[in-house]
Amino acid sequence: MLFRQVRAGRDGAPFVLLKLRTMRRSRDVATPYPEHDSVTRVGRILRRTSIDELPQLINVACGDMSLVGPRPTLPYQVWHYDPRQRGRLSALPGLTGLAQVRGRNRMSWPERIEWDLRYIKNQSLRLDLAVLAYTVKAVLTGDGVGGHPRRDPIAGLEERRCAVSGHAARIRLAKPDMGEEEVQAVREVLTSGTLTGGEQNAAFEREFAARHGAAHGITFASGTVALSAMLLAEGIGPGDEVIVPSMTFISTATSVCHVGATPVFADIDDRSFNIDPSEIPRLVTRRTRAVMAVHYAGQPGELDHLLKACADHGLVLLEDAAQAAGATYRGVPVGTFGKLAMFSFTPTKNITTGEGGIVLTGDAEIADKLRLLRNHGQRQRYEHVTIGYNWRLTEMQAAIGRVQLRKLDAILERKRANAGWMSRRLAKVPGVAPPYAVPHATSTHMLYTCLVDGDRGAVLHDLADHGIEARIYFPPAHAQPVFARAGARLPVTEAVAARMVSIPMHAQLTRAELAEIADATARAVRAALAPR
Numbered sequence: 001m002l003f004r005q006v007r008a009g010r011d012g013a014p015f016v017l018l019k020l021r022t023m024r025r026s027r028d029v030a031t032p033y034p035e036h037d038s039v040t041r042v043g044r045i046l047r048r049t050s051i052d053e054l055p056q057l058i059n060v061a062c063g064d065m066s067l068v069g070p071r072p073t074l075p076y077q078v079w080h081y082d083p084r085q086r087g088r089l090s091a092l093p094g095l096t097g098l099a100q101v102r103g104r105n106r107m108s109w110p111e112r113i114e115w116d117l118r119y120i121k122n123q124s125l126r127l128d129l130a131v132l133a134y135t136v137k138a139v140l141t142g143d144g145v146g147g148h149p150r151r152d153p154i155a156g157l158e159e160r161r162c163a164v165s166g167h168a169a170r171i172r173l174a175k176p177d178m179g180e181e182e183v184q185a186v187r188e189v190l191t192s193g194t195l196t197g198g199e200q201n202a203a204f205e206r207e208f209a210a211r212h213g214a215a216h217g218i219t220f221a222s223g224t225v226a227l228s229a230m231l232l233a234e235g236i237g238p239g240d241e242v243i244v245p246s247m248t249f250i251s252t253a254t255s256v257c258h259v260g261a262t263p264v265f266a267d268i269d270d271r272s273f274n275i276d277p278s279e280i281p282r283l284v285t286r287r288t289r290a291v292m293a294v295h296y297a298g299q300p301g302e303l304d305h306l307l308k309a310c311a312d313h314g315l316v317l318l319e320d321a322a323q324a325a326g327a328t329y330r331g332v333p334v335g336t337f338g339k340l341a342m343f344s345f346t347p348t349k350n351i352t353t354g355e356g357g358i359v360l361t362g363d364a365e366i367a368d369k370l371r372l373l374r375n376h377g378q379r380q381r382y383e384h385v386t387i388g389y390n391w392r393l394t395e396m397q398a399a400i401g402r403v404q405l406r407k408l409d410a411i412l413e414r415k416r417a418n419a420g421w422m423s424r425r426l427a428k429v430p431g432v433a434p435p436y437a438v439p440h441a442t443s444t445h446m447l448y449t450c451l452v453d454g455d456r457g458a459v460l461h462d463l464a465d466h467g468i469e470a471r472i473y474f475p476p477a478h479a480q481p482v483f484a485r486a487g488a489r490l491p492v493t494e495a496v497a498a499r500m501v502s503i504p505m506h507a508q509l510t511r512a513e514l515a516e517i518a519d520a521t522a523r524a525v526r527a528a529l530a531p532r
């Protein structure tokens with residue numbers, strides 16, 4: 001069959017690469033690299049002889065590729081490149097290349113990138129002819145592509161780098177603040193006999209809504225289903241479009257797909273990393289129904305401008321406030337700016353119930369719809385008035401949530417002090433830009449994301465080596481395999497994503513640990529900036 005796959009072309013622009021594939025039906029159709037055992041014998045011969053690559057001559061004819069150049073990678077892998085490695089994208093991708101003839105898949109991905117960079121530096125007709133001659137030799141001698149690595153090479157590399165940053169890291173990105181009070185609250189629920197749909201949920205909803213100045217709170221089993229419920233309650237579905245940022249966790253966008261609508265990716269402000277309100281006029285169509293604003297790292301963006309842009313175009317503002325419990329804009333808690341707002345309680349958040357979410361709204365009718373959606377569309381026992389789901393939070397989780405909510409202000413105060421201290425330290429380090437503070441806003445500092453110059457991969461690696469967990473939060477959603485085909489280009493998001501590093505910033509960090517993180521970051525960036 002003719003296999004079509006979105007790849008990153010020159011300057012990262014997506015294009016559809018063509019290949020010949022002969023495969024048995026794969027169990028996991030979403031995997032970017034098919035499992036070796038799903039390729040038939042004929043397929044293996046085609047690969048060994050490189051005949052499977054021949055349809056790419058059509059790509060060459062269309063101007064998406066040239067005969068010689070760096071091999072095109074999957075779009076989401078590009079966000080793992082550091083600025084130097086991104087130089088690999090400056091040439092048209094090639095059917096074959098210097099890396100291809102120097103060892104192909106026997107090389108690690110970083111090695112291949114180095115060969116591609118070397119090719120770009122020394123590009124000439126003579127070099128291209130030499131590469132083509134070597135390619136012919138490799139094909140004739142059967143030294144063709146032996147099959148793709150089982151795991152995605154770049155993602156694998158990041159995973160290895162983050163192996164230390166995962167369970168073995170001494171200093172983790174997040175640390176839930178759980179204690180005897182939460183244990184006692186769960187114990188009481190377990191012995192009460194009511195494990196779901198009881199007084200704990202009702203009380204958590206009242207208390208969380210009151211803390212944020214909202215009239216109604218409706219708990220959900222996760223933040224992701226809470227987002228879907230928000231969209232359904234607003235009547236958003238097939239044929240509708242929702243404008244979302246790409247600099248977010250994937251479910252901001254996938255929840256739009258869950259209800260059958262289409263996410264349209266907007267670029268971000270280069271300082272707050274929140275949706276840029278001036279993007280709205282560019283993206284709005286007659287199908288656009290809403291804007292889903294994410295408060296990145298728990299910091300609201302310029303909500304005045306966003307509200308005005310929504311009002312100008314008749315759009316509903318929805319808040320993905322997953323990271324923002326307790327944040328404010330002009331002294332008003334977030335969660336009341338949009339018609340509906342979602343907060344998440346996964347363990348990376350400042351307060352957690354393990355899994356869970358809540359929607360806040362000021363609209364009683366919408367609150368009623370949300371309750372129906374959460375519980376099988378049931379108005380009373382076995383009277384189902386709409387198609388609903390089982391999206392309920394358990395009583396144990398709600399009881400934990402109530403205790404956590406009582407800790408929220410102390411957690412936020414501590415994090416503000418810690419983040420302020422860290423920013424004062426890192427502001428003095430060349431090559432590091434600490435997070436920007438939006439005027440008139442307070443952040444929850446759920447993430448502490450800096451922009452670094454130099455080899456970002458090396459910075460992550462260095463921090464991991466020192467037992468400090470650090471991550472790219474978030475590789476942009478529009479470049480993920482699931483959305484890359486739409487071909488959105490978001491220059492600011494892409495530039496930010498290539499430089500961002502999130503370092504630990506939880507409320508339990510000691511001053512000594514903060515100093516250790518600051519020193520390690522400064523050292524890592526200094527080393528990454530040093531000429532090689």
Ligand SMILES: Cc1ncc(COP(=O)(O)O)c(C=O)c1O
Binds near residue numbers: 223224322323345355
């Ligand atoms: C911005 C954002 N949106 C949505 C979600 C999804 O929430 P949950 O993990 O509770 O489903 C998260 C959680 O990480 C998030 O950070």
